[in-house]
Amino acid sequence: MNNYQALTVDWKGEHLKPEVRGYSLEDLPEGDVTIRVAYSGVNYKDGLTSIPGGHIVNSYPHIPGIDLSGTVVASSDPAFREGDEVLVTGYGLGVSHPGGFSQMTRVPAAWVVPLPPGMSAKAAMAVGTAGFTAALSIHRMEENGLATSQGPVLVTGATGGVGSWAVAMLARSGYDVTASSRKSAEADYLKKLGAAECISPQELELPEGRALQQERWAGAVDPVGGALLPHVLRSVRYGGSVAVSGFTGGMDFASSVLPFILRGVNLLGIDSVQCPMELRRKVWGRIAAEWLPEEEMLDSVVHEIALSDLPDALTQILQGRMRGRAIVNLT
Numbered sequence: 290m291n292n293y294q295a296l297t298v299d300w301k302g303e304h305l306k307p308e309v310r311g312y313s314l315e316d317l318p319e320g321d322v323t324i325r326v327a328y329s330g331v332n333y334k335d336g337l338t339s340i341p342g343g344h345i346v347n348s349y350p351h352i353p354g355i356d357l358s359g360t361v362v363a364s365s366d367p368a369f370r371e372g373d374e375v376l377v378t379g380y381g382l383g384v385s386h387p388g389g390f391s392q393m394t395r396v397p398a399a400w401v402v403p404l405p406p407g408m409s410a411k412a413a414m415a416v417g418t419a420g421f422t423a424a425l426s427i428h429r430m431e432e433n434g435l436a437t438s439q440g441p442v443l444v445t446g447a448t449g450g451v452g453s454w455a456v457a458m459l460a461r462s463g464y465d466v467t468a469s470s471r472k473s474a475e476a477d478y479l480k481k482l483g484a485a486e487c488i489s490p491q492e493l494e495l496p497e498g499r500a501l502q503q504e505r506w507a508g509a510v511d512p513v514g515g516a517l518l519p520h521v522l523r524s525v526r527y528g529g530s531v532a533v534s535g536f537t538g539g540m541d542f543a544s545s546v547l548p549f550i551l552r553g554v555n556l557l558g559i560d561s562v563q564c565p566m567e568l569r570r571k572v573w574g575r576i577a578a579e580w581l582p583e584e585e586m587l588d589s590v591v592h593e594i595a596l597s598d599l600p601d602a603l604t605q606i607l608q609g610r611m612r613g614r615a616i617v618n619l620t
């Protein structure tokens with residue numbers, strides 16, 4: 290493949306416009322490992338790269354896509370050889386470095402994860418950054434003492450990519466999962482993923498005036514953040530953890546210190562971008578061994594789109610209209 294196509298975001302007058310453009314191998318970025326991309330996922334951060342004021346990308350034209358899976362076609366690093374199946378998430382991919390919405394790319398070897406045994410390239414991107422973030426959240430919570438015997442675990446933003454995977458992975462591990470979503474019509478979808486109960490975010494909002502409320506959650510996976518987070522913190526059980534990975538509900542929140550000093554609540558920041566490689570490989574291994582669902586369940590979380598469908602998909606994810614996870618077939 291001497292020529293390839295990629296979704297490129299560039300300025301058109303005062304507006305940013307995503308469009309498919311053709312490239313040659315001479316256009317590939319610097320790096321150690323050249324990859325023929327099979328799949329990439331659509332993430333909220335990708336949507337932010339396509340709008341003015343997204344505060345993600347500093348220069349255009351730009352190829353988004355913060356994750357990818359595919360096959361090595363060339364490598365200057367002996368750790369990888371032609372034909373190796375690999376995945377890349379995080380680091381500068383799709384932000385400071387051209388991303389995965391491209392049929393070909395080249396990246397530093399330090400970013401590349403060998404595809405775990407038993408995981409296909411398609412399944413890797415069905416999981417993608419969203420599923421990896423959910424898995425990392427659960428892993429960190431369990432490191433801080435979370436166990437299935439401790440009570441229900443809350444997942445906010447449950448119909449989104451991180452939320453959907455968190456519900457499915459927690460349920461697969463035997464946890465009692467409560468899914469919170471403002472999309473009441475998606476209750477059947479969430480229960481199919483494994484949620485025992487579905488509630489609206491309004492049901493989490495507690496009366497003001499009390500820094501602590503009745504202990505309810507053994508832990509919470511929160512990709513939403515914002516104004517809802519203090520309500521969650523006030524109702525987490527003693528020693529429980531809240532894993533925060535996103536800010537679709539806003540970047541700021543105000544909370545009392547009492548959940549932390551009277552109940553020993555842990556507020557865990559989940560960063561999937563610079564996650565150390567040793568931990569990254571360990572969590573991907575757990576995903577493949579413990580949390581990768583059957584094809585039928587995978588299909589209920591994921592829908593496949595073409596490169597030409599990406600502009601509309603980026604709009605959908607920014608508007609909160611995307612259920613589960615969309616993956617781009619680049620083969």
